[in-house]
Amino acid sequence: MSLFTPSRRWQPAFYPFKKEKFSLRLLEKTELLVKGPLFGCRMCGNCLLQETAFICCMECPKGLRNGPCGGATPEKCYVDETRKCIWYCIYDKSVRMGREERLMEVLPPLDWDKVGTETWGDVVRQIKKVGTSFFIKGLFKKSLPERREVWESVFRPVRQPDWWKGDSDYHPPGYSEPASELEKKLRNGEFVVTTEIIPPLHADIKRLKENIELVKPHVAAINFTDSSSAFPRMSAFTCCTIAAGMNAEPVLQITARDNTRTGLQSRVIGAENLGIHNILCISGDSPRIGPAPKSSMEILDIDSVQMLWILRRMRDDGIYLDGRQMKHPPKFFLGAAASPFASEPHFQAMREHKKINAGAQFLQTNLVFDPDGLDRWLEQLYKKDILGKVFILVGIAPLRSIKVALHLNQEIPGVTIPEKIINRIERAGDNAHEEGITIALELIDTIRKKQGVNGIHLMTFGCESTVQRIIDDAGLKQQ
Ligand code: SF4
């Protein structure tokens, strides 16, 4: 409180700003006193410690509650390089403790009305609801499954409120006819090629339209990035609308970074009327790597898994996150990003598995330069029996120069370029661009034969003129 403005200031996340009964405040303080020193608790109001191997996931700078972002590495967090990726630590510990199946449950976003308040009160209320003696007796039952059932009867409703009801199951799409042309081609077994166009930095759309015209006849769909690297550009939504108006098939990329749960839901309703039928959900690059002055680095309102869960339920169950029924639910084909090389293939496969369970129907991978590494990741997906439940588009980029190759290899989390490829680009000198295209063609030739791969996602970093050449030379002309 200031002497000149005698009221409390607006409190940031994880601190309560509302009036509460003394007993509840006492419980809060006690919870914080216990969990603060033990787990670094900051009172998110919905504790997930049991699901995250007793490491607080709210230590993640993005506040992700369902797994790592695409920038996670075993060494460090890419947002705060002074610390390890907390989600890597959670995966590592969960696997060591044999608790990895607990990571598969789709967990809810924060209820901001509860942020800063205790979780223990909810637990006590739930124990009373199921019966205190039933709970206590249950804890002493002989068989582990029985004990777990009693435990879950209390903790599950606490961590999975009625408005969310997340689980660890796979939910197939609740419709039969394909939602988009891209989905139709994939369902028909076509090996598709998609590409992406980086939206303009200005309001003139002449070049954008030229690029769309250039690639449209050769690809199954065009993805428009959503302010990648946190640099503001023309919105992906505007670009998709323009593309759809030109009879191209757009993929709308939506980042959690620039959307709250309200924004996400409102953005997709009616998008199909503009010809937008494919949606790719990603958490988005942190403003930390964007231009100065830096945008808010506060935790995200939702993560990519939650985005998929919310959108799938809107489409298949016709409900908003708050439970309101929709008269005409939207229809779309849902995708997510995959990162086969960010850490161990097993960990990455767990991350993609959860996205597929939550609603991802296609995965678009980060750049792949190592087909053997891709094999290891695919093998993990196969073991989890999810290869047949998702369409996989493998990210391929023709390297333009040694500078680009080194930048991707050293600066972009999740991208690994084998030394022999770096050497080839270096030796090519002025001819590096041609060599990059040759390498891309070799990669496509190897990767297209792999079981579980359904297409290629070409990323040309603004060099759209190479799209047709690569597709023609690779023998992948679209029907
Ligand atoms: S998950 Fe939430 S309540 Fe649990 S330790 Fe972390 S901040 Fe505290």
Ligand code: SF4
């Ligand atoms: S790398 Fe990503 S997931 Fe890991 S702690 Fe940092 S922001 Fe969170």
